[in-house]
Amino acid sequence: MHISLYRTTIWLFCCFTLCRAKTEPEVLLVIACPPYPRQAQDECFALAGSVREQHRQLNLTRDIALGNYVVKVHVMHELFNYWTLLDALPHLQSQTSLVSKRTEWIIWCQHNTQVASLRDLLKHLRYQDHDELAFYGHALYDSEATIIHHFWHYKDPRWFPYPMLSAGLVFTGSLFRRLTKLVALNAQNNSRPSEFSIDASHELARFIFDNIRPDDDGDHPEHRVAALSRKIILKNVPYICPMAITTQSPKSPTRGAPSCALYAKPKEPYVPGLTSTTLGDRKKHCVHTTGSHIYFAIKTCAKFHKERIPIIERTWATDTHYRRYYSDVADDGIPTISTGIPNVQTGHCAKTMAILQLSLKDIGLQSDIRWLMLVDDDTLLSVPRVSALLSCHNHSELVYVGQRYGYRLHAPDGFNYHTGGAGILLSLPLVRLIVDRCSCPSASAPDDMILGYCLQVLGVPAVPAAGMHQARSQDYAMELLQLEPPVSFHKFWGTEPDYTYSRWLGGKLGNRSAPLTADRERSAAAPAASVHLLGRLPVPGGGVLPLEAVLESSGKHLDL
Ligand SMILES: *[C@@H]1O[C@H](CO)[C@@H](O)[C@H](O)[C@H]1NC(C)=O
Ligand SMILES: *[C@@H]1O[C@H](CO)[C@@H](O)[C@H](O)[C@H]1NC(C)=O
Ligand SMILES: *[C@@H]1O[C@H](CO)[C@@H](O)[C@H](O)[C@H]1NC(C)=O
Ligand SMILES: *[C@@H]1O[C@H](CO)[C@@H](O)[C@H](O)[C@H]1NC(C)=O
Numbered sequence: 001m002h003i004s005l006y007r008t009t010i011w012l013f014c015c016f017t018l019c020r021a022k023t024e025p026e027v028l029l030v031i032a033c034p035p036y037p038r039q040a041q042d043e044c045f046a047l048a049g050s051v052r053e054q055h056r057q058l059n060l061t062r063d064i065a066l067g068n069y070v071v072k073v074h075v076m077h078e079l080f081n082y083w084t085l086l087d088a089l090p091h092l093q094s095q096t097s098l099v100s101k102r103t104e105w106i107i108w109c110q111h112n113t114q115v116a117s118l119r120d121l122l123k124h125l126r127y128q129d130h131d132e133l134a135f136y137g138h139a140l141y142d143s144e145a146t147i148i149h150h151f152w153h154y155k156d157p158r159w160f161p162y163p164m165l166s167a168g169l170v171f172t173g174s175l176f177r178r179l180t181k182l183v184a185l186n187a188q189n190n191s192r193p194s195e196f197s198i199d200a201s202h203e204l205a206r207f208i209f210d211n212i213r214p215d216d217d218g219d220h221p222e223h224r225v226a227a228l229s230r231k232i233i234l235k236n237v238p239y240i241c242p243m244a245i246t247t248q249s250p251k252s253p254t255r256g257a258p259s260c261a262l263y264a265k266p267k268e269p270y271v272p273g274l275t276s277t278t279l280g281d282r283k284k285h286c287v288h289t290t291g292s293h294i295y296f297a298i299k300t301c302a303k304f305h306k307e308r309i310p311i312i313e314r315t316w317a318t319d320t321h322y323r324r325y326y327s328d329v330a331d332d333g334i335p336t337i338s339t340g341i342p343n344v345q346t347g348h349c350a351k352t353m354a355i356l357q358l359s360l361k362d363i364g365l366q367s368d369i370r371w372l373m374l375v376d377d378d379t380l381l382s383v384p385r386v387s388a389l390l391s392c393h394n395h396s397e398l399v400y401v402g403q404r405y406g407y408r409l410h411a412p413d414g415f416n417y418h419t420g421g422a423g424i425l426l427s428l429p430l431v432r433l434i435v436d437r438c439s440c441p442s443a444s445a446p447d448d449m450i451l452g453y454c455l456q457v458l459g460v461p462a463v464p465a466a467g468m469h470q471a472r473s474q475d476y477a478m479e480l481l482q483l484e485p486p487v488s489f490h491k492f493w494g495t496e497p498d499y500t501y502s503r504w505l506g507g508k509l510g511n512r513s514a515p516l517t518a519d520r521e522r523s524a525a526a527p528a529a530s531v532h533l534l535g536r537l538p539v540p541g542g543g544v545l546p547l548e549a550v551l552e553s554s555g556k557h558l559d560l
Helices: 002-023 038-061 085-096 118-126 173-182 200-211 221-228 277-282 302-314 349-363 383-391 428-437 447-457 478-483 497-504 520-524 548-556
Strands: 026-033 070-077 103-110 113-115 135-137 169-172 262-264 294-299 322-327 336-338 371-376 379-381 400-402 404-407 415-418 424-427 488-490
Touching: 026 038, 038 070, 038 113, 038 118, 070 085, 085 173, 085 200, 103 113, 103 118, 103 173, 169 173, 173 200, 294 349, 294 383, 302 322, 302 497, 322 349, 349 371, 349 428, 349 447, 371 379, 371 428, 379 383, 379 497, 383 424, 400 415, 415 447, 424 428, 428 447
Parallel strands: 026 070, 026 103, 294 322, 294 371, 322 336
Antiparallel strands: 103 169, 113 262, 135 169, 371 424, 379 488, 400 424, 404 415
16 A cells, blocks of 8 residues: 555656656756866856856746746866867767757857846747747858958858857757757768868858758658758847947946847956956956066068068057067068078978077076067057956966967867967967977978967867957957957958057057167077977877878968
8 A cells, every 4th residue: 555655656756757848848058168268167157157046036936928948057168179069069969968859949158148138038939939940149240251261152251140159149959959960970971161160150150051951851852942042040139139239337238228138248358456346356366467578479581571560560569578570581670580491481380489499598587578479470469458368377387378270170180279370379388398399290380280289289278368360350240359359460461550450459559669679689699590390200298199180281271
């Protein structure tokens, strides 16, 4: 009797659970959380906490208009360095079986996404069809064909919408499950335009556009012909907003635009010396940093001495203390330092390694220099913003900051690297490690990729800085440039560098070039051609490295 009652109870309980499982649809909120900078992790947990609390409140009010969604929150720590959604998905799904049949909606957030109102979000979802293959977000558009999007649709690049990832992205369960199948580890036949991961949001939108069609079940051949002309593009929805529209005041982010359920949170500016308020707690590890703590190593060559160096001299150079122009030719009029390496069209690996060696010698025992910034002679940057960015990194450790790109992230030999034109920031201990342990497989191998590859092998993470840019201001959507003050841009063609400098980098144009730093003789006397890297094997740690992929890539290196 007792036992039978017990059984009945169990049976009833199971039935109840199953019925619930059947009737209660699920909304999964994923927070893609990078391990660095550390502040980003705090933001991820704050976001998860906020959503859970909002859900708890909603649960109490039992508002029938919201449906009976079960909301799950998952903080996704960046797996295996796969920071793009397409490359993370297979690992995520195989490890956590995150998405089930009853998952109707997936909300993809970043550490800087804000969920202003879970209530509004759920309300909107109720009116959308979760069976449709669709995704929703704030649509960004290119103003012209751009290298960062692989010059796609170069004749008419303006029509294609791609999501602002930091504002949040909503997938139907149908699309998400289809996507998961397509990018599964063993899937061979999906098409990607490139081995490079540059802009994860555009690459995601394009992957969906290229690989998924509304009715391609194969059951309806007559539908299929019609479906060929129909493709899936991002749906722009007003409840997902870029920061620029929602944030009237940081204290009440939704004022003026109460319909924004999701939006991107602008980066908090670093204010030197600020210790109180909420900022203070997060910034307590920051150290006051100025241009005088940074050694700028500028990579140039003879044919650009006259054309490009004057632009640097009248813009950001005025804010530097230590800067050196490293060239293939010593030119006392500037002055430049010869690396002793002949100039090549692409690659520059040997030259860059030589620059790092010569810079270390040049820096010598100057104790105020903490960082080295490696830049091109057509890089524009803001010295105060670079300083602010570095102030919250520890210069005593191995730190590698820049604009992160990925190469073959879907493959076991894939790696991240900081792209050279945006500028590469290295702590001095890291420069020493590189000079010690990294070398070039060939003189014209792509320098930035080899550096990234070597550092990945050495276990030094590539820490991304959102304000750094490999391309020109017009290559990025306005919303992105407004979200975070830009730190750097690259390439002068088709731009007015002085305008870019004052409009986007907060710069003031000087009248004359600042005098180069004191010890001119010492640097001019730096030994040329003293660097012999080429014979050494690039095998840090003594392992055998699959470098073919990197070498093969040198011909395709995305450096216009
Ligand atoms: C919502 O309420 C139900 C029933 O009262 C409870 O079982 C569930 O745990 C609650 N969920 C949350 C997230 O508070
Ligand atoms: C991949 O595509 C090729 C050519 O279209 C086809 O022959 C092959 O069967 C496909 N493989 C898979 C696993 O779908
Ligand atoms: C920086 O790193 C060094 C060495 O790991 C450590 O001793 C120091 O406390 C760190 N400084 C800060 C501000 O975290
Ligand atoms: C530049 O020089 C001119 C003439 O010497 C002077 O009038 C002007 O104020 C200077 N501008 C700046 C920004 O220093």
